[in-house]
Amino acid sequence: MLVVQESEKVGAHIASEAATVSVDNSVVNNGNLAKQDDVASQLTDAWKTICSGLRRDLGAQIFGQWIKPIKLARFDADNGDLQLLLPSEFAANWVRERYAERLTLAWKAHCSDVRSISFAAKAGAARIAQVKQVSDIPPLHGSTAPNGGKFQPDLDPRMTFDEFIAGPSNVLAQNAAQRMAAAEKPLFNPLYLQSSTGQGKTHLIHAIGHAYQAECPAARVIYMSAERFMIEFVSAMRRNEAMEFKAALREADLLMIDDIQFIVGKNSTQEEFLHTVDSLISRGKRVVVAADRPPQALDGVDQRLLSRLSMGLVADIQSADLELRRDILNHRLSSMPHQQVSEDVVEFLARTISRNLRELEGGLNKLLAYAQLTGRPITKELAEEQLSDILSACRRRITIDEIQRTVCEYYRLDRNEMSSKRRARAVARPRQVAMYLAKVMTPRSYPEIGRKFGGRDHSTVIHAVKLVEQLRGEDTEMDNDVRMLLRQLES
Numbered sequence: 001m002l003v004v005q006e007s008e009k010v011g012a013h014i015a016s017e018a019a020t021v022s023v024d025n026s027v028v029n030n031g032n033l034a035k036q037d038d039v040a041s042q043l044t045d046a047w048k049t050i051c052s053g054l055r056r057d058l059g060a061q062i063f064g065q066w067i068k069p070i071k072l073a074r075f076d077a078d079n080g081d082l083q084l085l086l087p088s089e090f091a092a093n094w095v096r097e098r099y100a101e102r103l104t105l106a107w108k109a110h111c112s113d114v115r116s117i118s119f120a121a122k123a124g125a126a127r128i129a130q131v132k133q134v135s136d137i138p139p140l141h142g143s144t145a146p147n148g149g150k151f152q153p154d155l156d157p158r159m160t161f162d163e164f165i166a167g168p169s170n171v172l173a174q175n176a177a178q179r180m181a182a183a184e185k186p187l188f189n190p191l192y193l194q195s196s197t198g199q200g201k202t203h204l205i206h207a208i209g210h211a212y213q214a215e216c217p218a219a220r221v222i223y224m225s226a227e228r229f230m231i232e233f234v235s236a237m238r239r240n241e242a243m244e245f246k247a248a249l250r251e252a253d254l255l256m257i258d259d260i261q262f263i264v265g266k267n268s269t270q271e272e273f274l275h276t277v278d279s280l281i282s283r284g285k286r287v288v289v290a291a292d293r294p295p296q297a298l299d300g301v302d303q304r305l306l307s308r309l310s311m312g313l314v315a316d317i318q319s320a321d322l323e324l325r326r327d328i329l330n331h332r333l334s335s336m337p338h339q340q341v342s343e344d345v346v347e348f349l350a351r352t353i354s355r356n357l358r359e360l361e362g363g364l365n366k367l368l369a370y371a372q373l374t375g376r377p378i379t380k381e382l383a384e385e386q387l388s389d390i391l392s393a394c395r396r397r398i399t400i401d402e403i404q405r406t407v408c409e410y411y412r413l414d415r416n417e418m419s420s421k422r423r424a425r426a427v428a429r430p431r432q433v434a435m436y437l438a439k440v441m442t443p444r445s446y447p448e449i450g451r452k453f454g455g456r457d458h459s460t461v462i463h464a465v466k467l468v469e470q471l472r473g474e475d476t477e478m479d480n481d482v483r484m485l486l487r488q489l490e491s
C-alpha cells in the first residue's frame, strides 16, 4: 500500500499494511523504497497531467472549486485502488457523483497501475466509497466489440467544413484538412494539427471525417481521442484481444487521433500507436493527429514516434483574431434568423471574449438561451450581466505579484526568493521564469519588471527572458512548466 500524501491524516488501517510510503519518503515501512518512489512519482506526474486536462475541460472555476483541492491519499498496489482525499464529505460526494467515471477513465489512461478510485473526506477515511472498477465502465459508443468489431467514428454533425470559418490564423490548417479529405492522395501524410485550446482542431478533424466519408463512402474512418486509444488498447490487452484491436486499427483508411499530448509516457501504447501509424502510412492510408503543442514539445514521447508525426505536415492554428471571432459569431447567427442580436452586441462579444472560440461560442449560446427563457432583449447590458464570469476572466489584467505568487506555489518556493540575491539554480530558474512570464503576460517594461524583482537591472530581466525562451525550445520539462503556469495564470 502506498500512501501518496496526507499520510498522517488518513486511516490507521493503512499504516498497518506492509508497504507504506509518502511521496517525500517521510513514511517508509518496507525496504523496496526505489520502487515505491517510482510509483509515487508516476502517480503524481499522472495527476498533474490529468489536472491540466480537467482544468481545460471543466473551466477554471469548477476545477478550482472541486478538483484542485483533491489530494492523492494512498494507493493499494495489490488491488490497484487509488484513494482521493477531499476536504469534506460534501465535496467527496459531489465529485464522486459528477466526476467519478471521468476521473477513473483518466487515471486508467495515464497510469495503468490504477484500476479503481475511491473517495474519502479528510475527517472520515472510514467512510470510503468504492466507486467503480475500471472494468465496470461500459465501453464507449462505437468502440471495439470483443470479436474485432468496428470502431464507428462518432463525428459531430455540426463540425463540417461548411461550418468552419477561415481567417488568416487557420487557413493553412483548413486547406491541409481539405486536402486530407479529398479522394486524391494528399502530398503529405500524416497531418499534424496544432493549436492552443478551443481554436478549432477537433472541428477540423470531424470535418475531415465527414468530407472523406462523403467522398469515399466505402472507406473505413476511425476517430478517437488519444485517451480513448490508450483505454481501448489497455482493456484489449487485459481481455487478451490486443491482436483484434491492432487489426481493427490497421484496417483504417483514415485514422484520426485527437489530443495526442495525452499519449505521453505510456510506452506500450506509444509503441502500438507508432506501429499503427507506420503500417497505415506505408500502405498509403491517411493519418491525422491533433495536439495542443508542436511534436517536439510532446513530453516523454519516443523519438521514433516524434519523427513519424513530424514527417508529414505540421499545421499550426493561431489564436483567432477579432475579425475571425466576429465572422464566427455572425455565421452562427445567420443560421438563426429569428434571433435578434444587434451588431454592437456581436462586436462587444467578439472584442471581449478573445481567449478561445469555445468560450466565444459558449457565451453566445448562454446569452441566447437566457434571452429566450426570460423574453429579455439581447443587449450589451444583458451580456455584461449574464456573462460576467467569462468577461471578467477575459478582461483580467495579470499582475507581477500574481505571477510571483503562482510561480512560487508551483516551484514550492518562499515568496521572498523572487527578490532575494540567491543564485542557486533551484531559486534562480523559477525567478527567471517569473520574469519571463511578467514580460509576456503584462505590459510592464524591462526596468519595471526588474524593480519588482528586488531592484534588479533591466539587463538581468532581458537575459532571463532570452534564456527561458531558449530553454523552452530545448528542454521539454521547462516548456511544460511554462505552459502549465501560463494556463494557470490565464484561467
Ligand SMILES: Nc1ncnc2c1ncn2[C@@H]1O[C@H](COP(=O)(O)OP(=O)(O)OP(=O)(O)O)[C@@H](O)[C@H]1O
Pocket: 056, 159, 163, 164, 165, 166, 170, 195, 196, 197, 198, 199, 200, 201, 202, 203, 204, 292, 328, 357, 358, 361
Ligand atoms: N474556424 C471556426 N469556425 C467555426 N467554429 C469554430 C472554428 N474554430 C473553432 N470553432 C468552434 O469552437 C469550438 C472549439 O473548437 P474545437 O473543439 O475544435 O477546439 P480544439 O482546438 O479542438 O480545442 P481543444 O484543444 O480544447 O480540444 C467548437 O465548437 C468549434 O466548432
